[in-house]
Amino acid sequence: MQDVTKAPACSPPLQLLLSPRPAPLNHIPVTCQCPKGEDMGPPPPKARGLWIQLQKLLTSWLGGQQDWTQHLDEAYMLQQKRIRESPLLRAAKDNDLCVLKKLLLDRTCDFRQRGALGETALHIAALYDNLEAAMVLTEAAPELVKEPAICEPFVGEEPERFFKVDTGQTALHIAVMNQNVNLVKALLAHGASVSARAVGSAFCLSPHNLLYFGEHPLSFAACVGSEEIVRLLIEHGADIRAQDSLGNTVLHILVLQPNKTFACQMYNLLLSYDGRGDHLQSLDLVPNHQGLTPFKLAGVEGNTTMFQHLMQKRKHIQWMCGPLTSTLYDLTEIDSWGEDVSFLELVVSSKRREARQILEQTPVKQLVSVKWRKYGRPYFCILGALYVLYMICFTMCCIHRPLKSRSGNRTNSRDITILQQKLLQILLSMHLSVYLLPCLLPSCLPYECSICYACTVDKQKKLEEAYVTQQDKIRLVGELMTIFGAVIILFLEIPDIFRVGFSRYFGQTVLGGPFHVITITYASLVLVTMVMRLSNTNGEVVPMSFALVLGWCSVMYFARGFQMLGPFTIMIQKMIFGDLLRFCWLMAVVIVGFASAFFIIFQTEDPSNLGQFYDYPMALFSTFELFLTIIDGPANYDVNLPYMFSIVYFAFAIIATLLMLNLFIAMMGDTHWRVAHEQDELWRAQVVATTVMLERKMPRTLWPRSGICGYKYGLGDRWFLRVETNQDQNALRVRRYVEAFKGSDKEEEHEHLSEKQPSVVESGILARASLALPTPSLSRTTSRSSSSHRGWEIIRRNTLGHLNLGLDLGEGDGEESVYHI
Numbered sequence: 001m002q003d004v005t006k007a008p009a010c011s012p013p014l015q016l017l018l019s020p021r022p023a024p025l026n027h028i029p030v031t032c033q034c035p036k037g038e039d040m041g042p043p044p045p046k047a048r049g050l051w052i053q054l055q056k057l058l059t060s061w062l063g064g065q066q067d068w069t070q071h072l073d074e075a076y077m078l079q080q081k082r083i084r085e086s087p088l089l090r091a092a093k094d095n096d097l098c099v100l101k102k103l104l105l106d107r108t109c110d111f112r113q114r115g116a117l118g119e120t121a122l123h124i125a126a127l128y129d130n131l132e133a134a135m136v137l138t139e140a141a142p143e144l145v146k147e148p149a150i151c152e153p154f155v156g157e158e159p160e161r162f163f164k165v166d167t168g169q170t171a172l173h174i175a176v177m178n179q180n181v182n183l184v185k186a187l188l189a190h191g192a193s194v195s196a197r198a199v200g201s202a203f204c205l206s207p208h209n210l211l212y213f214g215e216h217p218l219s220f221a222a223c224v225g226s227e228e229i230v231r232l233l234i235e236h237g238a239d240i241r242a243q244d245s246l247g248n249t250v251l252h253i254l255v256l257q258p259n260k261t262f263a264c265q266m267y268n269l270l271l272s273y274d275g276r277g278d279h280l281q282s283l284d285l286v287p288n289h290q291g292l293t294p295f296k297l298a299g300v301e302g303n304t305t306m307f308q309h310l311m312q313k314r315k316h317i318q319w320m321c322g323p324l325t326s327t328l329y330d331l332t333e334i335d336s337w338g339e340d341v342s343f344l345e346l347v348v349s350s351k352r353r354e355a356r357q358i359l360e361q362t363p364v365k366q367l368v369s370v371k372w373r374k375y376g377r378p379y380f381c382i383l384g385a386l387y388v389l390y391m392i393c394f395t396m397c398c399i400h401r402p403l404k405s406r407s408g409n410r411t412n413s414r415d416i417t418i419l420q421q422k423l424l425q426i427l428l429s430m431h432l433s434v435y436l437l438p439c440l441l442p443s444c445l446p447y448e449c450s451i452c453y454a455c456t457v458d459k460q461k462k463l464e465e466a467y468v469t470q471q472d473k474i475r476l477v478g479e480l481m482t483i484f485g486a487v488i489i490l491f492l493e494i495p496d497i498f499r500v501g502f503s504r505y506f507g508q509t510v511l512g513g514p515f516h517v518i519t520i521t522y523a524s525l526v527l528v529t530m531v532m533r534l535s536n537t538n539g540e541v542v543p544m545s546f547a548l549v550l551g552w553c554s555v556m557y558f559a560r561g562f563q564m565l566g567p568f569t570i571m572i573q574k575m576i577f578g579d580l581l582r583f584c585w586l587m588a589v590v591i592v593g594f595a596s597a598f599f600i601i602f603q604t605e606d607p608s609n610l611g612q613f614y615d616y617p618m619a620l621f622s623t624f625e626l627f628l629t630i631i632d633g634p635a636n637y638d639v640n641l642p643y644m645f646s647i648v649y650f651a652f653a654i655i656a657t658l659l660m661l662n663l664f665i666a667m668m669g670d671t672h673w674r675v676a677h678e679q680d681e682l683w684r685a686q687v688v689a690t691t692v693m694l695e696r697k698m699p700r701t702l703w704p705r706s707g708i709c710g711y712k713y714g715l716g717d718r719w720f721l722r723v724e725t726n727q728d729q730n731a732l733r734v735r736r737y738v739e740a741f742k743g744s745d746k747e748e749e750h751e752h753l754s755e756k757q758p759s760v761v762e763s764g765i766l767a768r769a770s771l772a773l774p775t776p777s778l779s780r781t782t783s784r785s786s787s788s789h790r791g792w793e794i795i796r797r798n799t800l801g802h803l804n805l806g807l808d809l810g811e812g813d814g815e816e817s818v819y820h821i
Helices: 045-063 065-085 087-094 097-105 121-127 131-140 142-146 159-163 171-177 181-189 217-224 227-235 250-255 260-272 294-301 304-314 343-348 353-360 364-399 428-435 447-463 470-500 502-507 513-534 541-561 566-601 616-627 643-676 679-697 729-756 760-772 785-803 813-819
Strands: 315-321 324-330 403-405 419-421 719-726
Touching: 065 087, 087 097, 087 121, 087 131, 097 131, 121 131, 121 142, 121 171, 131 142, 131 181, 142 171, 171 181, 171 217, 181 227, 217 227, 217 250, 217 260, 227 260, 250 260, 250 294, 260 304, 294 304, 294 343, 294 353, 304 315, 304 324, 304 353, 343 353, 343 364, 343 679, 353 364, 353 679, 364 470, 364 541, 364 679, 364 719, 470 502, 470 513, 502 513, 513 541, 513 566, 541 566, 541 679, 566 616, 566 643, 566 679, 616 643, 643 679
Parallel strands: none
Antiparallel strands: 315 324, 324 719, 403 419
16 A cells, blocks of 8 residues: 555545445434433333424424525535545545546546535536546546436435436536536537436425526526527437426426526527427427416416517517508417416416516407407496396395294293294195095094194194295295305306315405305305205394395405406405404404403402493403494493403503504505505406406307407418507607717717827727717717707707697708608
């Protein structure tokens, strides 16, 4: 063995060559030491196991995201420690070619040794952008090119992924992300796999990760914006249609990138390679596992730049006449007619606020306007009118429900009930006993049976008293209409719950989530009332009263058809489910605390003089009324009140009335201010959601497809929407004025320089200065005063001519013709 003192300066001791392979990150030994003198003996096995499980559950519940961050921090610290301990990894990091070559020539050196994250020396050389060290490693050990990192953040948690081919982060992924073209060429020359997938938690789409580049080297290259590497990978056989674990193609991943400009350029580049294969479906129409194409994903994410870029590729300009332009827009994937995954529904149900800006883009804005104006608004108004009539019918049926005078005696002095519900019971056997028994056996009935028969007839008359008069029959028709309407509501709502999903259907405010809950609850209460009426169950007033409140509250849903009232309903929803729920928790704590105190104070007093806090339920209700200032503070000046009542009531008045109520009002004012700034966007989103809902539920014969069929005009089996736009002439005029100023400045500068006759070097310096500093300096202001005056005169004349066309009709034609393009 070579002596360390005789070794060259660039070589480490050879005793460190055979570094032991580190333990996996998930199997780091943890030692626990107990304080001396405090050993109380081991607990029982069952108790110890239960305590360990509770401790793990509590730790996982309290840790959350901090566990993941700490996990990564420890992993990267172990990586650096492992690199310092291993001469091979350290040489690859430092790009020390002398040490690296000697280590690779030594037979005792394991060139497959890995770091703490399962990376090889080639991974480290590519990570630190050391081209020379990577070239030495690929020449000495070409098999390292295909070796992936085998630690959990880079290969996933499933053990079987370790044995899959082309799974895990390779050196090619790292070289592509660092945009090292020479290293990418070297790795591809040594057989690097272009289809390797970098799977694992470090590469998935997660809030923990700062970026998402997919899994394949091609998507990595497209996301970093390296056109040369993209072409290089495609030439070596990279599949542009490859999909990652989420089903996203490289086009989907480009839509999710924050750099919109590079994403659009790469999108065009990749689509230029799409037509070279024999594929029936275009690359930009391939959906991911959620059924979203790149175009729909751009709408969901609110990527207006990518959306406009894709729409520019789909439009066809018919003609241009002055400021007017007629354009045909392809409605593929935009029109919700006949599609299971509607683009418009995805946009309005997106959690991103930027997605609502898509509704302002052409042609989405025009398409929604056509549908709403032509079909949506009339049908929605008709539906609202029918629902109001339906609720009036239900209300009249409830008001005129069958009641009769109370027959029993009242035993409680506090009972003030004077009417009770009429009974309804239809029994086939009772009808048979009434009509068939006397006919079959008229002479064989004994006296007791005759008495029973008479009682049966009398009871039958009482049971049929709910529907006897003409008014009862009219009410019966209204009740049947009410039940029929409730069944229709459930029939329309329940299929949408399974189609959209429970949380999304009831949780989206724009889609009318709370109103869906109210409507379904109302229909269910109507059916419960029907069952209670048929079974002669007392207490139908409970579901009936709740149904009336919920049914009339659902009328507010139809306010979204009006621009003034639509955002108003959203304000109410946000205040109820945001401010009011938070305030109710605080209110409940205050009411329970002070109600208990009031009950204890008056527990020993005579309730006849001051009975608001006699029992605990009454104390809770009275404190609630005091909290909302519905009643004044109870007082009786004829008796002596407990002195603690004044102290407690003073604190209650300060905390509840003065502080908490004003705090609640301020919270609602803040919510109103926030919603008021978004009311136009919110109302437009409500209109889109309502239009899509009506289009999905209405028959196709009552809702034809909007747009122009391209098949009739030789444009294929697609639908188009023609949009006429008026270009802003002011922008063109400003551009002409700027060009006029630039031209006059160049003329003055040329005359000024020709008078002084500068040298070639000076003219070059002035030219470079004029390019570097386009803003005019103060020293040149005097020399350009005449040209600037002429330019401002042109602006004045054109502005006045824009306001009054008769001002410039007789003058300035020759001069103006110079500046008009």
